[in-house]
Amino acid sequence: MLLLEPIKVGKITLKNRIMFPPMTTGYEERDGSIGQQSFNFYKRLAQGGVSYIVLGDVAPVNTVSPTPKLFHDGQIEAFAKLANALHSYDCKLGIQIFHPEYDVDALAEMFKKGDMQAARAKLHHDMLHYIDEVTEEQLSAILEKIGACVKRAYQAGVDVVEVHGDRLVGALCSPILNHREDQYGGSFENRTRFALMVVKTIKANAPDICIDYKLPIITENPLRGKGGLKIDEAISLAKILEEAGVDMIHVGQANHTGNMNDTIPAMGTQPYCFMSKYTKQIKEAVHIPVSSVGRILTPENGEAMIENGVCDIIGLGRSLLTDPDYVRKLEKGEAHRIRHCMMCNKGCTDAIQNRKFLSCVLNAENGYEYERVITSATTKKKVVIVGGGPAGMEAARVARLKGHDVVLFEKETTLGGQLNIASVPPRKSEMTRGIHYLTNEMKELNVDLRLGKEASPNCIMEENPDHVIIAVGAYNIVPPIDGSKQPHVLDAWKVLNHEQLPSGEVVVIGGGLVGAETAELLAEMGCHVTIVEMLDEIAKEESSTVRPTMFETFGKHHVTLLTQTKVTQINPTHIKAQKADEEITIPCDYVVLAVGAKSQTFDITPLIEKGIDVHFIGDCHEKASDINHAIEEGYLIANSL
Ligand SMILES: Cc1cc2nc3c(=O)[nH]c(=O)nc-3n(C[C@H](O)[C@H](O)[C@H](O)COP(=O)(O)OP(=O)(O)OC[C@H]3O[C@@H](n4cnc5c(N)ncnc54)[C@H](O)[C@@H]3O)c2cc1C
Ligand SMILES: Cc1cc2nc3c(=O)[nH]c(=O)nc-3n(C[C@H](O)[C@H](O)[C@H](O)COP(=O)(O)O)c2cc1C
Ligand code: SF4
Structure with a gap:
């Protein structure tokens, strides 16, 4: 399989063609240092088999943005610890060097003085005008900070520096956003000047480090992403970057529209592998490895992209949040057991926008790596689960992995619960991936399924369970409005x-x-x-x-x-x-x-009278909620048995 073959990138070799693209996680400490949560997240990804991980938005300065930072020597040790951990899995560590589009120093001063109103006003102003207003001296100072950061990264054993060709760099490159009239504005040469200066600075400060360049493309619709280059100019820049000594190009959709859906399209809002057409044109123009990112879901997608000359490496972003073992499963010939992302954007993108940390609604361990681990049960128990929606199936999956015997009752003849209807509206058919994964795991793990069987306390007791998990979901409310019982x-x-x-x-x-x-x-x-x-x-x-x-x-x-x-x-x-x-x-x-929906009730009195341990999970527990709640409760309760 091409995806699993090694590839040389500059002086390093990636053991396979699957990378984790840059992703802001919100896991870092307040000062941007790599703390335990961040360390565990990346280590877990490496353990799952991916060959190259890029830490998103690593700032060389102390910004107000909640991103990783490497702006003083005291932060080197934590990066070194992370690099060592990743190397123990033969996984390479990259940092995506970025500078936000605002005057970091001026804002820091305002925050220090506690003048939040002025700081917020300046931040808002800068996000619209910084690219045009940043002085040449300020740009030179940013380059110096980038240089110092890269030196620290090299000292820490970081393998790759990825230039964030979006954000400040991309906005300067952009024919739409850049209105400058000095040496950084106007012609293609001027707009891309700073990008090349960043590359030069990296080379000057860490001559041996591998350089990856995230090349953001403004696709046909100019409203979708403005902070990059249109394809013809992107091809020209790619060739210049290769000449300048860049070792690899990472092709993505340009940013800066105010809607994260452009770079991180939710289900049904962009075709699968939507950057393929553009990536292929870049690949055809250069001789260095090229990666592509954006809604690449299945191994077949990735394999076809490499086979057909679209790219050499694929980036799996959200997919690896949903299943960090994606690559291991491929290696073991278990592609059919990959838990595929639904592209709902709820746990990951929404969380980051709301300044919470990254999590995946289908993966209860995401964000809690090595803290939440499915442990083997000390004593094998009999667990009866009522309800085959996401909560019940996740509980069954975890209970089986722990080694318990599991019987699952589902009153319908199919599994999935509300997900079966949640996946009907426009765009939402991609939610069926959530059902397919859990349903298949029921078979793989030999869960004793009783489909088409409405469970009652009596039939549960006939199973002699040690533990009972009730996951009967919710129902759609009929409001007390005059006339609500008519046939129409x-x-x-x-x-x-x-x-x-x-x-x-x-x-x-x-x-x-x-x-x-x-x-x-x-x-x-x-x-x-x-x-x-x-x-x-x-x-x-x-x-x-x-x-x-x-x-x-x-x-x-x-x-x-x-x-x-x-x-x-x-x-x-x-x-x-x-x-x-x-x-x-x-x-x-x-x-x-x-x-709205209301929790379904289930009479557990006879079970309690018999002294059986009973738990409610998911929508029937306290209030009807969402998939995240269902999966998390299913996972946690089952893992506690
Ligand atoms: C139209 C729609 C769209 C939605 N969209 C989203 C979304 O985009 N994102 C999101 O996070 N959430 C969404 N939700 C909510 C989400 O689907 C639910 O929160 C989730 O399915 C709850 O999971 P559950 O396992 O607790 O319950 P359910 O999915 O309701 O499953 C309960 C299961 O128990 C079975 N059952 C009930 N009683 C018995 C019994 N006595 N014996 C045996 N079986 C029984 C039922 O048949 C059902 O299969 C949506 C819901 C709907 C209706
Ligand atoms: C929560 C989140 C944060 C992201 N942060 C960054 C970032 O810091 N830098 C960047 O270049 N791209 C970032 N991205 C974009 C990803 O690198 C990737 O291009 C995008 O998720 C599309 O790939 P996917 O469909 O495989 O998820 C982020 C994506 C997500 C979901
Ligand atoms: S929260 Fe949704 S989009 Fe994000 S990784 Fe999980 S399944 Fe994918």
């Missing part, structure tokens, strides 16, 4: 399941995630849809990377969005609603209820 009033879950079939004028009551997604589906099916929401926002819980796409669909299909509007009555031909002081009437053929 439908249940959003059944609509998504295609059990109930609305048409014509449809009012969706509830503009949360389920209501909004159901409305999108119905609009695409040709219904004329109105969403009525009591609160002030539609799809509030949706990832900010997805909302713009969702609202584009609403616009395209003329979906009417009514917020701060409360439905008071449902009639056969219309609904009545209150919007501020006004009563409004909306005609409809069908009404779809999507006002």
Whole structure:
């Protein structure tokens, strides 16, 4: 398999063609040093078999951004410890050198004085204008700091420095963002001057270190990513970089649009392997290895890209958060057991945007590497699980890996629970990857499945369990609105399941995630849809990377969005609603209820009376929530048995 073959990059050899691309994690200490959480995360990735890991956004200065930093000698030791750990798995360590697009020193001074308002105002101003306003002296000072940082990295045993060709460097290169009239603006030569100075600085300070260059491409739609180069100029720069001694080029989508979905596209918002077309053109122009990144999911995708001359190395970002053992599984011929990313952006991208740390909704260990580990049980127990949604299946998987006997009851004839309908709305079919992984693990791990069997306390007791895990999920609420029991009033879950079939004028009551997604589906099916929401926002819980796409669909299909509007009555031909002081009437053929979900109950009294240990997990535990909650609770409870 080409993906598993070694490749020479400059003076180093990567043991295979799979790299972890730069990713801000939020795991570092407050001063940007590599602490335990960060160390464990990268070590775990290396243990999983990846050949090259790039630490994203490593700053050579003390910035306010929550990224790793290497701006003083005291930080060298932690980088050295990390490099050693990675080397013990024959994995190379790269740092992505970056400088943010703001005046770090001036901002630090404001923060020191506690003048937060002025600092925030300056930060906002700088993000729009810094590229045009940064002085040549400031750029020279940044180069000096980059040089010192690279020296420290080399001392620490870091193998590769990746130039962050996006951010400050990319913005300077950009024909869209750069309006300067000095030697750093205007012509291609001027715009790329700083990029080449960065490369020169690296070479001057660490002549032996391998240099990777993240080359961000502005793809056809100029609104998607502005901080890079259009493909023709990117090809020219790639050739110049090769001549300048760069050892490898990492091709990605350009950034700087204010929406992280551009560089980190959520499910269904970009084709798979969407940078292939551009990467191939770069590869054809140079002789050094080229990597590609962006929605590369399956090993077949990666293999085909290498085979077809698109690139030499693939970057798996979110995929390795979901399954750090991706490469090990490939090596063992167990590709079918890879837990594939759903590209939901909820645990990773949203977390970073909200200044939390990176986590994956499908991988409860992500962010807790070596702290959460599935341990073998000291005594083999009998565990009965009720419910085959994500919570129940994750609990079954972990309990089996611990060595317990597991019986799982699922009242439907298929596994997956709500994920089966969650994957129906537009773009969301990619959620089925979550179901496929867990379902397959049930078979691989010989979980005793009782499909089509609704469990009762009696049938549970017949199994003589030591532990019982209840994971019966939730149900869609019928609100106490006058008229909600009529035949034209439908249940959003059944609509998504295609059990109930609305048409014509449809009012969706509830503009949360389920209501909004159901409305999108119905609009695409040709219904004329109105969403009525009591609160002030539609799809509030949706990832900010997805909302713009969702609202584009609403616009395209003329979906009417009514917020701060409360439905008071449902009639056969219309609904009545209150919007501020006004009563409004909306005609409809069908009404779809999507006002939220409630935890399913399960009577455990007979089990407790028998002294059986019982736990509730997932949506039936306290409140209906999400996949992250379901997986995390399934993992933690099962691992505690
Ligand atoms: C339309 C929709 C879209 C969603 N989109 C997202 C999203 O994008 N991201 C996100 O994080 N979350 C999403 N969710 C929520 C997410 O799917 C749930 O939070 C998650 O599935 C809960 O998992 P669970 O295992 O606790 O429950 P469930 O998935 O509800 O599974 C419970 C299972 O128990 C079975 N069961 C019930 N009673 C019994 C019994 N007595 N015996 C045997 N079996 C029984 C049920 O048949 C079901 O299969 C969405 C939900 C819906 C409805
Ligand atoms: C949470 C998160 C943080 C990221 N941080 C960086 C970063 O610091 N530098 C960078 O160049 N790219 C960053 N990226 C982009 C990734 O390197 C990668 O290009 C992107 O995730 C697409 O690859 P994927 O589809 O395999 O996830 C980040 C991506 C994610 C999900
Ligand atoms: S949270 Fe979603 S997008 Fe992020 S790594 Fe996990 S499955 Fe993938």
